[in-house]
Amino acid sequence: MSFINQAKLKKLKQKASDIVNRSIDQHVTLAVTGLSRSGKTAFITSLVNQLLNEGNNSQLSFFNVVHEGRYIAAKRVPQKHLHIPRFEYDGAFSALCQSPPQWPKPTNGISELRLAVRYQPKDSLLKYATGSATLYIDITDYPGEWLLDLPMLSLTFEEWSKQTTALLNQAPRNAHAQEFLDKLADFDPFASVDESVLAQLSQEYTELLLLFRHQLGLSVIQPGRFILPGELEDAPILQFFPYSGFDDIDSNDYQNAKDDCYIGMLRARFIEYKERVVRRFYKEHFINFDRQIVLADCLTPLNNGPESFADLQNAMAMIMESFQYGQSSIFSRLFSPKIDRLLFAATKADHVTPEQHSNLVSLLNKLVFQTKQQLSFDAIKMKTIAIASVKATQVGKSQYQGRSIPVIKGRQLTNDQMITLFPGTVPASIPALDYWQKQAFNYIAFSPISSANKEECLPHLRMDQMLQFLLGDKLK
Numbered sequence: 001m002s003f004i005n006q007a008k009l010k011k012l013k014q015k016a017s018d019i020v021n022r023s024i025d026q027h028v029t030l031a032v033t034g035l036s037r038s039g040k041t042a043f044i045t046s047l048v049n050q051l052l053n054e055g056n057n058s059q060l061s062f063f064n065v066v067h068e069g070r071y072i073a074a075k076r077v078p079q080k081h082l083h084i085p086r087f088e089y090d091g092a093f094s095a096l097c098q099s100p101p102q103w104p105k106p107t108n109g110i111s112e113l114r115l116a117v118r119y120q121p122k123d124s125l126l127k128y129a130t131g132s133a134t135l136y137i138d139i140t141d142y143p144g145e146w147l148l149d150l151p152m153l154s155l156t157f158e159e160w161s162k163q164t165t166a167l168l169n170q171a172p173r174n175a176h177a178q179e180f181l182d183k184l185a186d187f188d189p190f191a192s193v194d195e196s197v198l199a200q201l202s203q204e205y206t207e208l209l210l211l212f213r214h215q216l217g218l219s220v221i222q223p224g225r226f227i228l229p230g231e232l233e234d235a236p237i238l239q240f241f242p243y244s245g246f247d248d249i250d251s252n253d254y255q256n257a258k259d260d261c262y263i264g265m266l267r268a269r270f271i272e273y274k275e276r277v278v279r280r281f282y283k284e285h286f287i288n289f290d291r292q293i294v295l296a297d298c299l300t301p302l303n304n305g306p307e308s309f310a311d312l313q314n315a316m317a318m319i320m321e322s323f324q325y326g327q328s329s330i331f332s333r334l335f336s337p338k339i340d341r342l343l344f345a346a347t348k349a350d351h352v353t354p355e356q357h358s359n360l361v362s363l364l365n366k367l368v369f370q371t372k373q374q375l376s377f378d379a380i381k382m383k384t385i386a387i388a389s390v391k392a393t394q395v396g397k398s399q400y401q402g403r404s405i406p407v408i409k410g411r412q413l414t415n416d417q418m419i420t421l422f423p424g425t426v427p428a429s430i431p432a433l434d435y436w437q438k439q440a441f442n443y444i445a446f447s448p449i450s451s452a453n454k455e456e457c458l459p460h461l462r463m464d465q466m467l468q469f470l471l472g473d474k475l476k
């Protein structure tokens with residue numbers, strides 16, 4: 001063959017390879033959610049860390065592309081949406097690498113990060129045509145509280161107000177809500193609006209929601225945006241609250257109320273909130289997600305007691321509505337999401353001894369599916385798992401009354417002391433009364449473990465199984 005021909009052939013081969021390469025580059029959008037403090041930031045930081053540093057002592061044996069030696073490398077590339085804040089991987093990772101290591105700072109909105117993962121395709125046909133392929137992964141972090149707002153879409157202001165004030169009047173919320181409820185009972189709904197009064201009462205309602213979440217450990221927070229406003233902080237669209245006196249006002253007066261009286265303006269803002277905040281999130285973001293992971297911290301509510309646990313149960317049912325695309329769902333009328341895989345992960349599994357992990361998964365299953373049959377989720381593949389994104393404890397055995405019992409060991413977050421303990425048993429299903437009477441689950445917050453080498457991957461539990469479920473089929 002002449003030199004010219006050889007050069008031509010080489011060029012042709014390259015071209016063919018380019019075409020194949022291009023056509024097998026793939027793209028997947030991975031959304032991560034969970035209520036505040038459920039562990040989203042730690043999770044994404046660990047996920048990115050495992051993929052970027054694969055090979056440096058990483059433990060991903062259940063991630064097939066790694067196990068089969070086809071994983072080449074990952075790097076960060078500029079994210080897709082420039083108007084969305086970047087997920088601050090560097091800040092979060094360096095907090096974990098400090099000495100002593102710290103957990104990353106909490107965040108209060110949506111953020112994004114894009115990775116490009118190079119790998120060798122398994123399919124031999126493609127393998128001969130090209131050495132490698134690329135999977136682009138767009139990771140989005142958003143507050144689970146935002147999903148709690150979906151049920152509001154099918155409620156009127158009157159219905160929502162009645163439902164919400166009923167909740168405020170029940171234990172454990174009523175012990176803190178009385179003063180606010182008294183103020184609501186006092187004010188004239190048809191008087192013309194003083195915006196500062198509206199702002200003040202909205203502020204008080206928001207403070208109550210924050211107290212419910214962070215002091216009482218409750219999960220049903222509505223509107224969810226009020227405690228995690230993202231870029232809407234202080235915007236008037238977040239300044240409304242439920243009205244408690246519907247039974248005492250004339251319904252014609254209510255229907256005819258203009259926007260410049262209190263009740264009219266509250267109603268207008270409620271409607272505006274549903275349109276511009278709730279519906280918009282689903283339209284702009286949610287419908288673009290391919291795969292979703294929902295993180296749930298089941299252990300803190302177990303530690304807090306029955307009311308907190310029951311509230312988590314209710315919140316999970318509300319969150320599940322976002323993934324029911326069946327005929328009777330809110331979605332069938334509004335949007336058509338395309339999520340095809342949904343993973344539920346019980347986080348912070350390093351807080352319990354390993355023999356409790358199967359109970360933790362089965363508890364999560366009960367929380368997620370409750371009374372609903374899996375039938376309505378047919379189009380979506382689902383899995384439940386117990387993980388630790390960043391493992392902060394070590395497992396050992398201890399002697400107790402002549403018996404050897406499993407224990408965990410870690411550095412206590414509050415006082416920096418090493419502690420060894422058996423935190424308690426995790427119930428395999430929704431705990432009955434006697435669980436709460438017999439034993440309390442002892443949840444102790446731990447500091448992250450320091451790593452000798454920053455280049456090494458963060459220690460974890462089952463992040464590889466999670467990766468395999470969410471990405472395995474895209475990396476074949």
Ligand SMILES: Nc1nc2c(ncn2[C@@H]2O[C@H](COP(=O)(O)OP(=O)(O)O)[C@@H](O)[C@H]2O)c(=O)[nH]1
Pocket residue numbers: 034035036037038039040041042043103104105106107347348349350351387388389390391392393445446
């Ligand atoms: N032991 C342990 N604690 C965790 C883990 N992930 C999160 N945490 C704890 O939970 C807190 C909240 O996590 P974060 O990721 O900020 O939650 P986010 O609000 O959902 O982003 C952290 O500060 C840690 O104290 C984990 O894998 N193991």
Ligand SMILES: [Mg+2]
Pocket residue numbers: 040041042105106107108
């Ligand atoms: Mg966060």
